[in-house]
Amino acid sequence: MGIRVAVVGSGPAGSSAAEVLAKAGIETYLFERKLDNAKPCGGAIPLCMVSEFDIPPEIVDRRVRNMKMISPSNREVDIRIVKEDEYIGMCRREVLDGFLRDRAEKLGANLINGTVHKLEIPTSDTAPYVIHYADHSDGSLTGENKTLKVDVVIGADGANSRVAKAIEAGDYNYAIAFQERIRLPEDKMVYYNDLAEMYVGDDVSPDFYAWVFPKYDHVAVGTGTMRVNQAKIKKLQAGIRARAARRLEGGEIIKVEAHPIPEHPRPRRVRGRVALVGDAAGTVTKSSGEGIYFAAKSARMCAETIVETTNAGQKLPTEADLNLYLKRWDKQYGMTYLVLDLLQRVFYRSDATREAFVEMCDDKDVQKLTFDSYLYKTVVPANPLVQMKITAKTIGSLLRGNALAP
Ligand SMILES: Cc1cc2nc3c(=O)[nH]c(=O)nc-3n(C[C@H](O)[C@H](O)[C@H](O)COP(=O)(O)OP(=O)(O)OC[C@H]3O[C@@H](n4cnc5c(N)ncnc54)[C@H](O)[C@@H]3O)c2cc1C
Incomplete structure (x- = not known):
């Protein structure tokens, strides 16, 4: 018998994880408390989200x-x-989320319209996790209390994550x-x-x-x-x-x-056979506040790691297996987070630095670099001459705006 995976929350993160798992033939349960949820969001997505997803x-x-x-x-x-x-x-998030969720369901994920309110942690390495939830399929808000036993849990339940609390992942x-x-x-x-x-x-x-x-x-x-x-x-x-x-x-x-x-990742994002993804883990970038693509991408990476390390659901994953997802994530995006964090610290500090920031954005090379890295999420190094020009312009802008004064 194969493993059972519960994905809690069906925003961009949850549905992206469920899609990968279901496609691999793993028994997948996707929980969503509100099927017409319109997540408060600007709804801006980069081009690579359109193509990759x-x-x-x-x-x-x-x-x-x-x-x-x-x-x-x-x-x-x-x-x-x-x-x-x-x-x-x-x-519109209700449209995007609805599309991703329907697709995961069509690919074989079992969609449950339910609010997860408790996660029971097993005492042994092989015993199941017990999910306690209110099933709203009768149309009521309070729902009917039910439980489900699973082997692995992906917490994709956003910034106020219950799953994160249950595994004592710590605050951000x-x-x-x-x-x-x-x-x-x-x-x-x-x-x-x-x-x-x-x-x-x-x-x-x-x-x-x-x-x-x-x-x-x-x-x-x-x-x-x-x-x-x-x-x-x-x-x-x-x-x-x-x-x-x-x-x-x-x-x-x-x-x-x-x-x-x-604002940053939680102290713990994996514990036992539970992994956090998207906002539940803390994957929004600084400076731009972008979170949709990174939520979907982190969840996809987590699910792919589960498929790979369990041989498509044939064995239980260990904490070390799930940690592999974090290693891969940090390797691919660690630098992006660092650069955007730095950008925020330098340029959002005062009106003088902000003035310098806007002035800098007038430069065509800066524009190309900014857009390329936003649209494709690949920090394409500019040729050295362009890079030198950008650096000089940045310093020039900061000096003109008296932005470097203590
Ligand atoms: C005002 C605002 C503007 C933003 N603008 C942008 C933008 O323009 N571009 C961008 O890329 N990012 C933006 N972001 C960030 C972006 O909204 C998030 O990073 C993104 O939604 C994270 O996706 P997620 O799937 O991890 O979580 P969420 O989108 O929060 O999804 C979590 C899902 O889990 C469900 N859920 C929660 N708890 C439970 C439970 N106990 N049981 C069952 N289901 C549950 C929720 O109903 C929800 O559907 C913005 C954020 C805000 C607040």
Whole structure:
């Protein structure tokens, strides 16, 4: 008899893991508490997500080819994508998540509409984990209490992960992101047709950026900060609304949402035969706050490691087997996280450094490097001359903005 794997949560992470496991013929249970969940999110995805995860064109509402950076003094720099077939995809999460979940189910994952509220940890290396959940398949919110025994658990249940708590994975610092969905009059919406905006400045966030991202028929306007404080976040949101006021004129708020964004990985991401992936593990990058692709990718890598080390589900994996996923993850993306962390520390420090950051983004070589690394997640080293030019420009921008003053 083969192993049974439970994947808790069916956001981009959970469904991506379930897909790999089901395809390999492993008995897979995918838990989701809310099948029409619309995760609070900007919904921006890089091109490599579209190709690597076979996202069909109709899932992408808008194709952004111009990212406007706006400095504290309202200097605007357009970062344009030059190549015809390149873009940043803007999705509605309920649509993207629904698509990935349906695909995993079609490939053979057993989808359970249930809220997992407890994970019983076995006392031996071979005994099963017991999942306690409320089954909502009767349509009720409270659901019917049930249990399921499994051999392996993947925690893909987001920033407030129950699975992480059950395995005492430890806490991480998190930012709070706040977002308003605003429906604009038609003539105002035209401006955001293939354009997104990023605002920086103390008035919109002390340590992050604020955004206006186009959605299907409205825009998402939001901001985030690590210095979590309810009153403060409202003030910052008022800041971005004021900065973008002219462009949002006549808009109507249709939804207000807030959610934590993990700042770094949890102290433990694997314990026994349980692995955390996506936001539950803490895979969002600094600077950009990007999490969809990294959630899906970490989950895929984890599931592939399970398929490989268990010979497609023929034996139980050990903690060391699951740790292999983390080793591979850190090897592939460790540098990306480091660079983006550094970028955030250097450039989001003060209005002077932010001013320098926006000035730097005016450079075509910087734009190409930034877009290539965002769209394809490969840090392609520029040729040495270009790299020297970029370094000199960076230092020049920082000096001009008096940004290096202590
Ligand atoms: C305001 C905001 C804007 C953002 N903008 C962007 C952006 O533009 N681009 C980007 O790449 N990233 C963005 N992010 C980050 C991104 O949203 C996350 O990194 C991403 O959703 C992580 O995916 P995940 O599958 O790990 O977790 P989630 O998307 O949180 O999915 C977890 C799933 O588990 C389910 N679940 C939770 N608990 C249980 C339980 N106990 N039982 C059963 N099911 C459960 C939930 O219903 C949910 O469906 C943003 C985040 C915020 C807050």
